[in-house]
Amino acid sequence: MSLREYIQRLDQQKKLIHVREPISKRLEISGLLKQMEPSPVLFERVRESAFPVIGNLFCSKAAFADYFGIQVNEIIPFLTAGIQNRRPPEVVSEAPCQEVIELEPDLDSLPILFHCDRDGGEYISSGVVLARHPVHGQNADFHRCMQFSKTEMAVRVVRNRHFDKFLRDLKQIDVAICIGNAPNILAAAATSVDLGVNELEIANALEPFQVVRAKTSDVLVPAETEFVIEGTIYLDKTYAEGPFVDLTETYDVIRQEPVLEVKAITHRRDALWHALLPGALEHKLLMGMPREPTIFRKVDEAVRCLDVNVNPGGCSWLHAIVQIDKQSEDDGRKAIEAAFAGHSSCKHVYVVDRDIDIYNPLEVEWAMATRFQGDRDLVVRERAPGSSLDPSADAGTHVTTRLGFDLTAPLETAGKSFRKADFPAVDVKRFMSP
Ligand SMILES: Cc1cc2nc3c(=O)[nH]c(=O)nc-3n(C[C@H](O)[C@H](O)[C@H](O)COP(=O)(O)O)c2cc1C
Missing domain, CATH: 3.40.1670.10 (UbiD C-terminal domain-like)
Incomplete structure (x- = not known):
């Protein structure tokens, strides 16, 4: 199944809420998504952008399991098998994510959300950052990005993450930030594995997919992703990033973080923006699971x-x-x-x-x-x-x-009881009419 097929299925099952009224990317979409949690919501008309926005896609383990057709109690073995049986995705030369190529990019054209009133700016929070190192190969992880001009963003890079090591080694690094990914890619990018392991190979073991070379670098991006923001991140060029709501639902502090200079934006012709509410259930699922x-x-x-x-x-x-x-x-x-x-x-x-x-x-x-x-x-x-x-x-x-x-009970109980007593299993129907 692809992300689009999954969204179509949600719609057929009447599980997708459509918002057809025009709505703003500043404080309105985030507020509505939070109130509708955990229901998926599609915002068809965003005031500031031509692109629709979808959110609350994978707020629960049940939603994640449903995509893959597995039970919730099968998720741990499923993810474990993905980590163990990694295999590279097939490389193709043409892909939906490059149906439109903008080499004079303007971040203002995208529905990048302003989530909460004290935020430092508009933020991409669902972006999977792909980067390539000459020795360690390709890495995938999440880094929130705060927009501060039409072509620049401040990127939050937690110290000692693999991407941080890449950046410290190379001083500047080409990246492709993918927005609108299927959950195999989202879960794999959130997994911590050894340096040198390409998380996209884990994603491909969870569900096979294709990759295509980015337009301005040799980074391989998922062919079906909705948007790709291509550019370079600089270690020594920094900008004040924050405040921003983090996983704990509290505000994170302002820090000087590396700057991304955007060189190109590619996307599907009818691309759909994935909004991921910071600190909310979908963010929590992708961090903890x-x-x-x-x-x-x-x-x-x-x-x-x-x-x-x-x-x-x-x-x-x-x-x-x-x-x-x-x-x-x-x-x-x-x-x-x-x-x-x-x-x-x-x-x-x-x-x-x-x-x-x-x-x-x-x-x-x-x-x-x-x-x-x-x-x-x-x-x-x-x-x-x-x-x-x-x-x-x-x-x-x-x-x-x-x-x-x-919190386990002792094996030697010294005569005490640690088990909840069972009540008799009486057939309710025998005594109560419907
Ligand atoms: C939704 C989401 C947002 C995240 N945001 C950031 C972030 O802004 N900066 C960061 O360094 N890590 C962030 N992380 C954590 C890293 O992506 C995660 O720890 C990753 O597995 C580490 O990758 P590594 O093993 O390649 O170092 C985020 C994770 C998720 C799921």
Whole structure:
């Protein structure tokens, strides 16, 4: 399936909301998308641009699984298989994403959204940045871009990401920023793998697709993507980027960030702009979900792991809930250490038994209330490296305190009960008329 076929199917199933009234890219589209979350919305007439905008496409694991025709509980093995069975996409010489080629680009023609009133500018937040390094090959990841002229943007580059290494090595680098991608490309670009691994090969293992050479560089871009912004990012040319709402739904600070000079814009003739609301459910899904296979793998090397949820309540980044099949008393602690190793930004890990539904916060809290003793079951890692996204971490260094909560029941119960009692399964229909 392609992204367009998926959108068509959503429409046929009456799951796509159409907004036909003219609407502004400044504060209106973002506000409406937030209110309609998690329903997908198509804005047919944007006041400031000829292009329509679509948003809230993949706000839940159910929507992501639906695209691929899999069940939600199959996502972790599905992503794991994609990482393991990478294969390069087929290269073609002509592609829909280059039906229109603009070599005198004007970013003002695009429906780049101004999301929240304190934002530093109009932002691209769904763009997958593709770049090529002579030694490490091609890399794909996300970098939000703040427009500040018709041809320039400030690009947020978190330190030590692969793209940051590319830029520090090369000082200036040609990029292709792709907007309007299928979820195999979105999920792969959000995955952290070893330097030198081309994330598009993971995307191609999840669902095969074609790539075409960009018009102004040798970067290969997905043939079916809606828009490609081509240009060069400079390490030593910077601009004040921000403020901008981040994953935690709080405002990120203003920083000097590298500048992108746009050289060309290519797009499909009837191109559709993908809006991704910062801090909202789709952003959270794309951040947290790709961390689950890496946590699962590490925990499963140590104990029997059953499932992992990097849950929206923990900003889909700072918390992980890990379900294990406990075999020995120290399995909970081992799982905590392994989960920290599987996701270096994870601040709090909760380990539960198989009878706890890790998608139900009330059940996780119930496990904490009935199975956890702070002096015995809490793992504390003081002054550990933390996440740049956590407002409570030390400013600048991001040093934090990592906590692991072993919420599993002891194997030796000393006569106490740790299981919820079952009520009798009475046939309701026998006693209540419809
Ligand atoms: C929607 C979304 C937006 C993101 N925005 C940024 C960003 O602005 N800057 C950044 O450095 N990383 C951002 N990230 C995180 C990186 O894309 C992500 O950590 C990536 O997997 C790291 O890639 P790497 O393993 O190639 O370093 C974002 C991720 C998502 C899913």
